Amino acid sequence: MNDANKPVGFEIVGREDFSPATYSLVIRHPLMAKAARPGQFVIVMSHESGERIPLTIADFDREKGTITLVVQAVGKTTKEMQQTCQVGTVLYALVGPMGIPSPLGTARKVVCVGGGLGVAPIFPQARGFKENGAYVIGILGFRSKNLIFWQDKFNSCCDELILCTDDGSAGIKGFVSDGIKLAIASHPDIDEVIAIGPPLMMKACAEVTRPHAIKTMVSLNPIMVDGTGMCGGCRVKLGDEVKFACVDGPDFDGHKVDFADLMMRLRRYAETEKTAAQRWSENCRMKDQIEPEGTLAHTKPLSDALSEMIDLFDPFEQVKGG
Numbered sequence: 001m002n003d004a005n006k007p008v009g010f011e012i013v014g015r016e017d018f019s020p021a022t023y024s025l026v027i028r029h030p031l032m033a034k035a036a037r038p039g040q041f042v043i044v045m046s047h048e049s050g051e052r053i054p055l056t057i058a059d060f061d062r063e064k065g066t067i068t069l070v071v072q073a074v075g076k077t078t079k080e081m082q083q084t085c086q087v088g089t090v091l092y093a094l095v096g097p098m099g100i101p102s103p104l105g106t107a108r109k110v111v112c113v114g115g116g117l118g119v120a121p122i123f124p125q126a127r128g129f130k131e132n133g134a135y136v137i138g139i140l141g142f143r144s145k146n147l148i149f150w151q152d153k154f155n156s157c158c159d160e161l162i163l164c165t166d167d168g169s170a171g172i173k174g175f176v177s178d179g180i181k182l183a184i185a186s187h188p189d190i191d192e193v194i195a196i197g198p199p200l201m202m203k204a205c206a207e208v209t210r211p212h213a214i215k216t217m218v219s220l221n222p223i224m225v226d227g228t229g230m231c232g233g234c235r236v237k238l239g240d241e242v243k244f245a246c247v248d249g250p251d252f253d254g255h256k257v258d259f260a261d262l263m264m265r266l267r268r269y270a271e272t273e274k275t276a277a278q279r280w281s282e283n284c285r286m287k288d289q290i291e292p293e294g295t296l297a298h299t300k301p302l303s304d305a306l307s308e309m310i311d312l313f314d315p316f317e318q319v320k321g322g
């Protein structure tokens with residue numbers, strides 16, 4: 001392919017599938033790899049008419065000039081990306097690094113907690129603390145043994161690693177909050193806990209550390225649209241204060257976060273999201289039926305036809321006035 005015909009965008013140079021729903025994408029972007037700091041995220045558009053979605057930079061390699069994203073296929077866009085984002089294809093747009101880098105500070109002993117998909121974004125923080133000279137205790141939680149990923153990466157940067165599974169198929173049987181209790185019992189001098197995962201998990205972690213007055217940071221994932229502090233979509237409540245996760249976070253003091261409000265706001269577009277995913281999966285089934293015969297492909301390019309069919313709502317419509 002000559003340069004003029006090369007697709008425009010950021011090349012995917014690696015991919016690994018951890019489970020039927022979770023996959024990693026390694027993307028070539030030397031400038032982003034150079035600028036990225038633990039805790040930051042990017043906004044991705046996989047194709048020209050695709051939705052913008054925020055994804056955490058789960059790893060970066062300055063020498064190779066790559067960043068790694070770990071994605072869970074939960075709805076229309078992440079499922080579409082699971083099919084289309086293969087090695088050799090490109091992401092149409094990649095904006096970042098965004099958000100305030102996680103302060104690695106002067107903590108001497110830290111606990112880095114990742115639950116499920118949250119294991120990926122906690123990795124750069126665990127490595128950053130280790131590089132800063134801290135004693136790092138990693139706590140990773142999965143539903144079951146077959147969902148475990150990146151244990152080797154954590155082994156390389158953690159002084160201790162506590163693995164928890166809901167069903168007891170690997171490590172201790174229990175939640176990450178049980179892992180934190182174990183860590184606190186054997187280390188009375190923990191300076192800080194950082195927890196990333198589903199809101200309920202982060203809330204549970206904050207409740208375990210509250211009586212011990214251990215500083216606890218959590219990474220919030222409210223719905224984001226522009227990612228630049230303009231739309232108000234990512235408002236989060238901390239006590240009496242309102243913050244925008246995209247520009248004031250995404251890391252916040254877990255003891256102050258109003259998790260009930262966060263969870264309620266995350267469910268706000270559930271019906272629209274369900275409709276979008278249904279329309280997309282019906283279109284995929286149509287694509288499978290028409291492609292072999294080429295009937296639609298004869299009348300107009302398949303990509304155009306599909307992008308018309310998946311002509312979704314404008315995300316800015318949803319957040320008028322914040």
Ligand SMILES: Cc1cc2nc3c(=O)[nH]c(=O)nc-3n(C[C@H](O)[C@H](O)[C@H](O)COP(=O)(O)OP(=O)(O)OC[C@H]3O[C@@H](n4cnc5c(N)ncnc54)[C@H](O)[C@@H]3O)c2cc1C
Nearest residue numbers: 053054055056070071072075076077078221222223224273
């Ligand atoms: C700072 C930040 C970092 C994130 N990092 C990761 C990551 O590393 N890996 C990963 O798999 N996911 C990450 N997410 C969540 C990811 O953005 C959503 O899963 C994705 O947007 C879902 O889109 P969808 O069309 O596939 O699903 P939809 O069906 O549209 O939504 C499914 C659920 O995803 C959430 N969601 C939907 N749209 C958005 C949006 N624009 N912004 C935030 N959440 C949304 C909502 O809770 C929704 O109920 C992150 C979110 C934020 C805010």
Ligand code: FES
Nearest residue numbers: 225227229232246
């Ligand atoms: S996404 Fe944060 S203000 Fe719009």
